[in-house]
Amino acid sequence: MENIMDDTPRTDSGWFDTRIENLGICRYSSPINEIKFIDDEQKILYDDTENSFRKFQSGEKKASFLELAGPRERLFFNPSKIRAAIVTCGGICPGLNDVIRSITYTLHYVYGCNDVLGIRYGYMGMIKEHGIPIMKLTPDTVLDIHEKGGTILGSSRGSQDVSKQVDFLENEGIDILFAIGGDGTLRGVRDIVSEVKRRKLHRSIIGIPKTIDNDINNVSKSFGFETAFSIAITALRSAHIEAIAAKGGIGLVKLMGRESGFIAASATLAQRDVNFCLIPEVDFDLEGDNGFLNHLLKRILRRDHALIVVAEGAGQKFFKKEELGTDKSGNQKLGDIGIFMKERISSFFKSKNMDITIRYIDPSYIVRSVPANPNDSVFAGLLGQMAVHAGMAGKTDMLVATWNNRFIHLPIEAAIMKRKKIDPQGVLWLSVVQATGQSMMTNI
């Protein structure tokens, strides 16, 4: 992965100097006597392995650095004169309200910026023709919102006409836009930034990565992911209890994870009764001596029950992409691997004349709609703060994230170039395989 950062197109001023022209300086009125400001020279190594370090030293490779997030002493905007807005896009995810609350509070109490708007129903709310009213956000209106799941702003999928979006920023006088969303939303950020630059406007567009699947590139951890896999465990527990209650009982749970199996893998590690964990990153066959069905048969013969977890993006080779189409966001629709597996397992055991009972659970809405757990709540709150610090300092075309345990600024490009995935030979997957006792399930 070492070369990613170097391969990425960079701005003239270099990779992480994402600041736009600096218009002024104003100290913010902190309640604390002293504060340790972060300056733009404070960076960390992107690749901190000894191996790379030796190459950096020998000049064989060039080191990339990530700018640390945090409060800046020099601000680009005058907090008391600007207007900020927040938009949430895509599927809901635990912690959205924490981020909204944190941005509003930080703008208000740390910077004294009281003009904060909530754009409703995602990017759709920026399109004048839809006539969707904007919300006013104040500490009072967001006081308790973190106690509920979802987003008080509402959300929607799909991109919108970027020209109309920038019209909206101009018409509404929005100086800083905080866009919370996944891959598609971040691409939207990039496009808005381009149009903003084309029009030579001074607008700061800050992305906050949201992906319940935890699959955004160069982002160590997404808010809501931990809550999601923790809640997913209840479905695994249920399926296990159902499985052992029936003779030949098979529990089958489909969990989120379109391209990466982090939720499935983590839930498997935390629940510990799973016998088979199937994820997009690891190929498997159904038929054949070493196919999944044969392994399942052996398990049932040996123990009379089994628990299977399948990530939604697993086993897509069993579907024809062209028959599935795309969703509103333009994502390739996935074949429903849960229903598919359920049917294949049923017919397999019917063909063997064995009486089994399958209990299939698809808990996705239940998983993604809960409030953030305390750890995610703290994390989402800090992300929101970092986003405000970045926005006030005039950063743009970037997102706030963590890398190597610190909050950093990441160029949009570095996040959307590809997906983060589980390494099938790494520690996490090794632990899963150890926990389930499953084998490689491919023939040859």
Next chain:
Amino acid sequence: MENIMDDTPRTDSGWFDTRIENLGICRYSSPINEIKFIDDEQKILYDDTENSFRKFQSGEKKASFLELAGPRERLFFNPSKIRAAIVTCGGICPGLNDVIRSITYTLHYVYGCNDVLGIRYGYMGMIKEHGIPIMKLTPDTVLDIHEKGGTILGSSRGSQDVSKQVDFLENEGIDILFAIGGDGTLRGVRDIVSEVKRRKLHRSIIGIPKTIDNDINNVSKSFGFETAFSIAITALRSAHIEAIAAKGGIGLVKLMGRESGFIAASATLAQRDVNFCLIPEVDFDLEGDNGFLNHLLKRILRRDHALIVVAEGAGQKFFKKEELGTDKSGNQKLGDIGIFMKERISSFFKSKNMDITIRYIDPSYIVRSVPANPNDSVFAGLLGQMAVHAGMAGKTDMLVATWNNRFIHLPIEAAIMKRKKIDPQGVLWLSVVQATGQSMMTNI
């Protein structure tokens, strides 16, 4: 309901004298100095209204009484010489393991009866041909089982050859059988009792009513029901959060309740965001000015989102029974009202050219597989104790239950003659309607 008890066929020795021939007396070795034994003469009025009381006094009506459950001073069986067995049948339900644990503990520690068997996989486990091994139950093996959902014994649906079941009791030397299950299981108890009587055996068969739907006749409350509707709330909450996150968001949750809507109604009362609660006891139309869809339309136009709860037995008039068939237990299969409603709502709004987002949740396995909550755990534990007291006293052809806040013995017949249902004009439904604000949804 007053006449139910009088109409029921009774045994010669009268309604509640369910004791079979008394063979001996043996005091049990309690750790307490004194114990208040219950004798068979301690009964409560079945119908305690003043209105009926006046008729009882005037001789216009004859009063029925229910025998109080509890420890008897005179036992029928010698605890140290008998063997007891437990069987769990039908779908799993929170509290099953609490009952199993309580029966085992009470037999062991209160009566000194150490010979307790667990029959595996329901009535199926009593059929020799299946070759299913029996479990030995001791305080050690059941120590922590109440902390998990489901049943450690396993379960199955459907009735079995009653003659083979009684053969099993004879072959295994089982003196007392505790059968935990719903309507079908209790009918099984009745049939086993008949065969036992026909063979002139001295066997005590005690039913323990299990119905997550809380719909057993003359049983105030079933264990597991409270846990079930409490957990169901999480699905309602999720659907609500999903609904408000989308423009035109509609949350639709199907909850258990084949013939009675207690879970749907109670969850609605506890969660309080529900706009429409549909149950088997209350008819509704889809089409027409006063039909459900029109009411839903008004709600969406007014508030942009809606939350609907539908019990699985609601709206069965929309299906053709003959096309649905029956399940293993011989129950009429129900049409899937959840999927049906989802499709009808979708096509209705499509026909109006309105863009809505439906989130459909069917959380049944998640609801029924959790461990009992503390209140249900205490209740299930007490039921198990009462069952043992009844069995040791030589009762048979009965179940233990609560009536008017006391534990009583109820003849099987009184439990299975019909279903308990919500009174659409009573206090519970009035509260639901008040909570949702829904109207009658029938066209005249």
Next chain:
Amino acid sequence: MENIMDDTPRTDSGWFDTRIENLGICRYSSPINEIKFIDDEQKILYDDTENSFRKFQSGEKKASFLELAGPRERLFFNPSKIRAAIVTCGGICPGLNDVIRSITYTLHYVYGCNDVLGIRYGYMGMIKEHGIPIMKLTPDTVLDIHEKGGTILGSSRGSQDVSKQVDFLENEGIDILFAIGGDGTLRGVRDIVSEVKRRKLHRSIIGIPKTIDNDINNVSKSFGFETAFSIAITALRSAHIEAIAAKGGIGLVKLMGRESGFIAASATLAQRDVNFCLIPEVDFDLEGDNGFLNHLLKRILRRDHALIVVAEGAGQKFFKKEELGTDKSGNQKLGDIGIFMKERISSFFKSKNMDITIRYIDPSYIVRSVPANPNDSVFAGLLGQMAVHAGMAGKTDMLVATWNNRFIHLPIEAAIMKRKKIDPQGVLWLSVVQATGQSMMTNI
């Protein structure tokens, strides 16, 4: 208990005819077509045992009846013209906000009464001199309050000058007062009613029994009690885990229960690791062969750890009442049995030269401050509705409660004459003793 009701002083119009003079009739505007009104003639037997029934029939004893609660067709007040108020007194208890919410909603949506006030900080808020502002309660202000513990109105302990309280009702034009509280609060209701009668006013004063200890006489179940003992289990679990983690580990938990041990007993039944449960109703000695300490010693020698639950009102014989004084509500202060036991156990083992580790937990604030669990939430909501029905019908000097599984009207006097207690020879305590394996711990 049979004679309680007959011994109680009754009003002229008889025990349960608590209606004050009827001024008018107005139907309430229900959203439902038909409603089953309850009339005042619908009553249930107070004592429904067969034994008493025989005596009622023979004329040996006179039957008492309890009026059923529920919506009345004839109202005393014109809902659109009156003002109602709610006050919460004493310690907080899960479900208070549910009752407040339910009263407000029922007045508003069922009766069309929009003038509802919240009196702040208990009876203190009725005393003009304190200058405490009153809250306006609307469906909007109470929308989500049931999701939080405590009471949005605030509370206080102690009685106030009843004359000033009635002045307050007159000055503020309050027609119906809903007073939610325990023993002392209900005595306050009685006193206010007397003063109202003396002044020949038409005011309805309705009590709603609140006691986390579940110890109000003739009240089957108090709201919040179930939530309380369910939460208390977490403290028991912690103490158990601490106890087994140390060599000679002793977990000691003090639970609420000034005069009755219902919380301690129910928590013990639900948690199942408790070895000793000490409650006010059951005497115990510390010293002596059969004293508690000796039993504890045997347990430690046998198993190396022990878990003890003590209700706050247990073992008060070890304190001198005159040294303890009374609290603001005029209740006798209790000796702190938790700290006392901790010290006595420590010194006992020190005297034996045995190294033990005591972990003492007093979780009372944590227990009583949680929101109601779903079952209590439903129950508290129904109680609130019943209170409104009673108030609108012009009832007074009464409380709403459940008896034999139905909602009824209970005269204040019947509730405050004595405390409900655990019967040491009854089924509940028998189960506890069976669960703990404890013996009688008195020396003769």
Next chain:
Amino acid sequence: MENIMDDTPRTDSGWFDTRIENLGICRYSSPINEIKFIDDEQKILYDDTENSFRKFQSGEKKASFLELAGPRERLFFNPSKIRAAIVTCGGICPGLNDVIRSITYTLHYVYGCNDVLGIRYGYMGMIKEHGIPIMKLTPDTVLDIHEKGGTILGSSRGSQDVSKQVDFLENEGIDILFAIGGDGTLRGVRDIVSEVKRRKLHRSIIGIPKTIDNDINNVSKSFGFETAFSIAITALRSAHIEAIAAKGGIGLVKLMGRESGFIAASATLAQRDVNFCLIPEVDFDLEGDNGFLNHLLKRILRRDHALIVVAEGAGQKFFKKEELGTDKSGNQKLGDIGIFMKERISSFFKSKNMDITIRYIDPSYIVRSVPANPNDSVFAGLLGQMAVHAGMAGKTDMLVATWNNRFIHLPIEAAIMKRKKIDPQGVLWLSVVQATGQSMMTNI
């Protein structure tokens, strides 16, 4: 902190070459076809800031590296011939059983080592004179232990005679010892290693850092910490609810944190109703214009209630160390700042003639005795695996931990040289101050 690693005394073979003499090589029998082994050359930079990087390049500073944890291809021990043992020391902490379970499972299923012992009651269990029996640990005996809090092995405080401890290792034939504990335990590991070296034995002693306070130096995150602060929130919530229920209500909660306020700070960030958060790292005065009491007074006058969180190690300047003594582990005993604050606040308001109500909660046993939450459970499980990989590879005198988001081997010395603390000028504390709105509370 950059110089820490360089200042630390190192072994001859260099900082992280903690391997003892390599006796052999044996591949472990993985169920997976391919596994990515980690070799000892895979390291990461200890200090990854750009600033330091420049100095490393210029030669101004010398870079330190941390060895990556993970499975090694070359093992030091023959898994099928060795015996391993686990010991847990100090206070209990969520996740201990997860670590025990993971070590046992990894030894058994990954390495085929079936000889695993559990030493009971901490280091005390290694002292022959105490006669404490050892437990045999198998996958069966540890199957479900992660579902309970505490440690199945038991624990104890304090150090033991190191010579006897090494005798124990020799007598019992223990090749690898996994010691799970905090600062004192890790010092114990160091001492055992010294004695092992002195005797020229081949024993691997691996530490696993356990500190609920999250304060071990150079350890990014301790298992159990997240669970702890998440559970602590319930106490904060209770205290808040109690505070707002009373006129002049003050909630005061003491949380764990002897030298570092991580739990108090994180709970404050997650709960968000806290007005004052007091931690060991930040000085505060009680008296004076800018003292805590005056700030509290202003808050009460303005809002009528307040919520205070105090870490147990805060405000120790108010106590005389010499009067407090030390505990069994030799730690300086702390003054009870919770009780102290409660009394000072009471007398302060009494002196102002103001009627307030303080509710003080000390939830420590409840916090530390719960099972690990899912995230901590996964993390503790991975730590256990890493410990086994390290032990089998012959590492010693080290602990497994995370640094910059990767699992690494850390020399004991680097962990125990000082405590990790909150930076009062850093991002975390800034967020806390922002969340509470508190000021610096020192005069001058």
